[in-house]
Structures are given as structure tokens and as C-alpha cells.
Amino acid sequence: MERTIKIFDTTLRDGEQSPGCSMNLKEKIEMAQQLERMNVDIIEAGFAAASPGDLMSIQEISKNIKNCTIASLARSNKDDIDKAWQSLKYAARPRIHVFIATSPIHMQYKLNMAPEQVIKTAEEMVAYAKSKCEDIEFSCEDATRSDIDFMAKVIDTAIKAGATTINIPDTVGYTTPEEYSSLITSIREKCPAIDNVDISVHCHNDLGMAVANSLAAIKAGATQVECTMNGIGERAGNAALEEIVMAVKTRKDYFNAATRVDTTQIMRSSSLLTRITGIKVQPNKAIVGANAFSHESGIHQHGVLKNKETYEIMTPESVGLDKNKLVLGKHSGRHAFNDKLVQLGYNLSKEELDEAFRKFKDLADKKKDVYDKDIEALVSSQRIDVPKTYELSKYVINTGNIITPTATVSIKKDNAVTEEVATGDGPIYASFKAIEKIIGKDFELDDFSINSITEGEDALGDVMVRLNDNGRKFVGRGMSTDIIEASITAYINAINKMIYENQNIIQ
Numbered sequence: 369m370e371r372t373i374k375i376f377d378t379t380l381r382d383g384e385q386s387p388g389c390s391m392n393l394k395e396k397i398e399m400a401q402q403l404e405r406m407n408v409d410i411i412e413a414g415f416a417a418a419s420p421g422d423l424m425s426i427q428e429i430s431k432n433i434k435n436c437t438i439a440s441l442a443r444s445n446k447d448d449i450d451k452a453w454q455s456l457k458y459a460a461r462p463r464i465h466v467f468i469a470t471s472p473i474h475m476q477y478k479l480n481m482a483p484e485q486v487i488k489t490a491e492e493m494v495a496y497a498k499s500k501c502e503d504i505e506f507s508c509e510d511a512t513r514s515d516i517d518f519m520a521k522v523i524d525t526a527i528k529a530g531a532t533t534i535n536i537p538d539t540v541g542y543t544t545p546e547e548y549s550s551l552i553t554s555i556r557e558k559c560p561a562i563d564n565v566d567i568s569v570h571c572h573n574d575l576g577m578a579v580a581n582s583l584a585a586i587k588a589g590a591t592q593v594e595c596t597m598n599g600i601g602e603r604a605g606n607a608a609l610e611e612i613v614m615a616v617k618t619r620k621d622y623f624n625a626a627t628r629v630d631t632t633q634i635m636r637s638s639s640l641l642t643r644i645t646g647i648k649v650q651p652n653k654a655i656v657g658a659n660a661f662s663h664e665s666g667i668h669q670h671g672v673l674k675n676k677e678t679y680e681i682m683t684p685e686s687v688g689l690d691k692n693k694l695v696l697g698k699h700s701g702r703h704a705f706n707d708k709l710v711q712l713g714y715n716l717s718k719e720e721l722d723e724a725f726r727k728f729k730d731l732a733d734k735k736k737d738v739y740d741k742d743i744e745a746l747v748s749s750q751r752i753d754v755p756k757t758y759e760l761s762k763y764v765i766n767t768g769n770i771i772t773p774t775a776t777v778s779i780k781k782d783n784a785v786t787e788e789v790a791t792g793d794g795p796i797y798a799s800f801k802a803i804e805k806i807i808g809k810d811f812e813l814d815d816f817s818i819n820s821i822t823e824g825e826d827a828l829g830d831v832m833v834r835l836n837d838n839g840r841k842f843v844g845r846g847m848s849t850d851i852i853e854a855s856i857t858a859y860i861n862a863i864n865k866m867i868y869e870n871q872n873i874i875q
């Protein structure tokens with residue numbers, strides 16, 4: 369019989385806690401809504417004890433998401449569990465995720481606890497969490513370096529105390545597919561009660577085997593996989609959701625299993641995450657890389673033209689890569705635009721819709737054909753926009769290969785417009801210098817990239833600017849058919865985000 373594998377997405381917890389991936393509240397909600405649209409089973413929304421800001425963002429995600437279970441992580445102590453429970457008070461389907469390390473090295477050096485104390489703590493804390501919440505996940509941190517008989521005892525104890533999911537994580541990305549598969553098999557033999565609850569796996573990618581290990585575990589009986597979009601996460605990352613889901617789907621014959629994920633939402637989820645974090649996926653990345661479905665060599669192209677299946681094991685459409693799907697144009701009205709948004713799964717307020725429609729009209733004036741991807745980029749950017757402390761008013765660029773590029777930029781703040789002129793090595797650099805003169809502060813540019821949203825000569829330029837402020841990163845995006853305008857907007861947006869997040873820090 370075909371098994372259903374639950375997808376537990378931890379992009380907003382294990383993913384978000386990795387360097388350069390932190391997100392503000394609006395971004396987390398937007399990402400959570402996209403994960404819901406993609407139909408993951410569980411969203412791990414954060415680690416409530418990490419800070420009041422984290423706790424509050426789990427609460428907000430819980431208010432906004434009704435079709436997925438929301439999990440909140442807690443160490444094995446009452447304070448963490450209380451905070452996790454508090455963070456879940458608005459969730460339709462709450463889950464407390466309690467963990468404790470079970471490997472000798474973690475127990476001795478990190479927890480400073482004897483093995484018997486670890487068993488007792490696991491028992492008491494799972495029972496404590498269970499007194500609050502029906503759905504309890506328990507994780508043996510560093511499971512793959514733990515003594516198997518000891519871990520089986522801990523797991524048995526946790527199940528008796530009320531755990532409904534047992535997670536066996538490869539915390540340090542140490543295991544191999546065969547070894548992990550035997551670990552799951554042995555645990556099932558040593559602790560038969562585990563077959564009455566969900567068996568979860570959670571793999572890190574330090575040796576590049578996170579996805580292979582997770583898939584081997586599915587074969588060995590795991591019923592839940594923990595993963596992140598684009599494989600973001602601590603160090604080398606977590607197992608990539610898109611790879612696991614597409615492997616299970618494409619090799620249904622082998623796994624005899626399925627997930628509930630709507631795979632046509634994969635590209636959109638991947639792009640949204642990149643839009644938020646500014647962290648791009650490598651072009652040859654499986655499933656979501658720019659080259660994942662392109663056939664360059666003549667032999668391959670020839671084969672694909674004759675029969676797609678010669679070199680294509682899954683279709684681009686199955687992951688939502690419909691290329692340039694034409695949707696709307698200059699003459700499309702508000703009604704058609706609204707219908708499109710509903711079809712794309714957006715539910716905008718009247719004010720949001722007014723603004724999106726105005727932006728769409730501006731775009732349709734400059735660009736002949738407006739595609740789904742343009743609309744997604746436009747609406748998702750608008751939804752994660754922060755208040756505009758500074759706003760571009762106008763700019764003039766004077767450049768060429770025989771003159772020093774000069775930028776004149778005017779910026780509005782509180783209805784007052786300030787203008788400055790600056791020169792630089794190129795027109796974009798000159799514009800950034802002019803902005804810094806207006807604001808009276810130099811910013812450290814950490815990263816800058818220009819991409820196009822769709823193909824074609826009139827494609828929207830999508831600029832990402834990342835600023836570094838004492839180790840904290842602020843990503844700004846700008847979109848325009850003019851890449852200088854997109855760059856200026858992205859720079860100003862990154863500054864606005866820095867101001868917004870600094871004002872909204874909840875320690």
C-alpha cells in the first residue's frame with residue numbers, strides 16, 4: 369500500500385537561524401503562507417525561547433496559517449516549553465517540539481548530564497508538554513552519534529510519556545544512507561512502539577548526503593521528513609524539500625510513497641525565499657536551479673525534441689516552471705487582474721489590491737506582456753515591503769565611456785525632498801554615493817545582483833542589494849525595466865529595512 373510521507377518544513381526555524389537567512393515578521397508570514405499554499409503538513413515556525421521577537425512571530429504565523437500544523441521548538445526545560453506553548457496559542461493545529469541530546473559527546477560536554485538524567489528529563493518534559501498540547505514531537509539530538517540501545521530507551525520513554533512523533537536527527541550531517549537506513553530499522557526493532565507514532569528524520573548536509581540519507585530513511589520506514597526550501601540551514605544546510613518531494617514523486621515506483629505537496633508551487637516557494645533572503649541557489653542545483661531543466665548539448669536537445677522523456681525525468685511544469693506564461697497586458701482591467709491574483713492564491717485587502725493594480729498598470733505601460741512571474745514578484749515584494757522612510761523622487765544619470773559617471777538623485781523623506789550629486793566608477797555606484805550623501809551615512813555593500821524576472825528584451829530587472837551593518841544583513845529589492853532605477857530602489861529599500869528592523873527589535 370502506498371504510504372503518505374509527511375513534510376515538516378523547518379525553513380522558518382532551522383533555515384532561518386543560519387547566517388544571512390534571518391527574516392523579519394512580514395517576510396516570515398509571507399513565506400509561511402507560501403508553504404501553506406504548497407501544502408506542507410507541518411511548518412516549524414521558530415524557537416520561541418530564542419527571543420520575544422521569535423515568540424511573537426510564531427504567534428503571528430499561527431494566526432495566519434490554518435491548514436498546516438504549526439510547530440514550535442523547545443529544549444527540555446519547563447521555561448522553553450511554556451514559551452513554545454504560549455507561542456502556539458492561536459494555532460489551529462499546534463505542536464510542541466521538544467528535544468534533548470542523546471550522544472555521549474553532547475550529554476557530557478553540552479548538557480553536563482548523565483545518561484540516566486537525560487532519560488528522566490525526556491520523560492518529565494515530554495509529559496509536561498503533553499499536559500498542554502496533544503501533538504508532541506520528541507527529538508534525540510545528535511541521534512546518529514548516539515548509542516543505539518540507550519537511544520531506544522529514551523525513545524520508548526518519550527512515547528510512553530506522550531510523544532506522537534519521534535525524530536531521529538543527523539544533527540551534524542555525519543551518517544551515510546546505508547547506515548541511517550539500518551539505524552531506523554534497528555530502532556524499529558528495538559522499540560516496536562515507534563510504529564504507533566510518526567518516525568521523523570532530520571538531516572544536515574555537512575557531507576552532502578542530507579537528501580540521500582532522508583530518502584534512505586523513507587525506504588526504511590520513516591513517515592515524516594524534516595527539510596527546508598532550497599536546503600537552507602545551519603552550516604551546509606538541511607535536506608532540500610524540493611529534492612525530497614520530487615524524488616518521492618518521480619520514483620514512486622521505488623518508494624511506493626507520496627507526499628501531499630503541490631509540486632507546482634515549488635519554484636514559487638524557492639523564488640520567494642531567494643527574494644526574501646537574497647541568497648540565490650546555484651544554477652545547477654537540482655529542481656530549482658536555473659539550469660535544472662535546460663538542455664544545452666546538441667545531442668540532448670535533439671533527443672528532447674524527438675521525445676521529451678529521452679532526457680527529462682520530470683516536467684518543468686510539474687515544479688511550476690511554466691516559463692513565460694502570458695497572463696495580462698496593457699488593456700487588462702482590474703477585474704482580470706483580481707481574477708489572476710485569486711488564481712495565484714493571493715487574498716489581498718482592498719488597499720493592497722489598489723496598490724498592486726497601480727503597479728501592474730505602470731509595468732504594463734513599459735512591458736508588452738505581463739507574466740505570472742512578473743505578478744508574483746510584484747505582489748510578493750509589495751507584501752514584504754517595510755514602511756518607506758526614504759523614497760526615490762527622481763534621478764538623472766550622466767554616463768558614457770569617456771566621462772566620469774555622475775548621478776543626481778532626489779529622495780523624499782517626510783514630504784521634504786533632498787537632492788545630491790555624486791560621481792563614481794559607474795552610474796550605479798555614483799547613485800549609491802548620492803544616496804549616502806543625502807542620508808549622511810556610508811553603508812557597507814555586502815552583495816549586489818541583477819537578474820531578470822522573465823525572458824525577453826523588455827523583461828523586468830530584479831535587483832538585490834544586501835547591506836551589512838555590524839554583521840546584520842539587510843536585503844532590499846528593486847524592480848524596474850530600467851536597471852538603474854531598480855538598483856536605486858533596491859538600495860533605498862535595504863536602508864528602509866535597516867531602519868525598520870532596528871526600530872522593531874524585540875529582545
Ligand code: KIV
Nearest residue numbers: 467507509510537539
Ligand atoms: O539538527 C537538529 O538536531 C535539530 C533538532 C533541534 C531537531 O535541529
Ligand code: ZN
Nearest residue numbers: 382539570572
Ligand atoms: Zn537541525
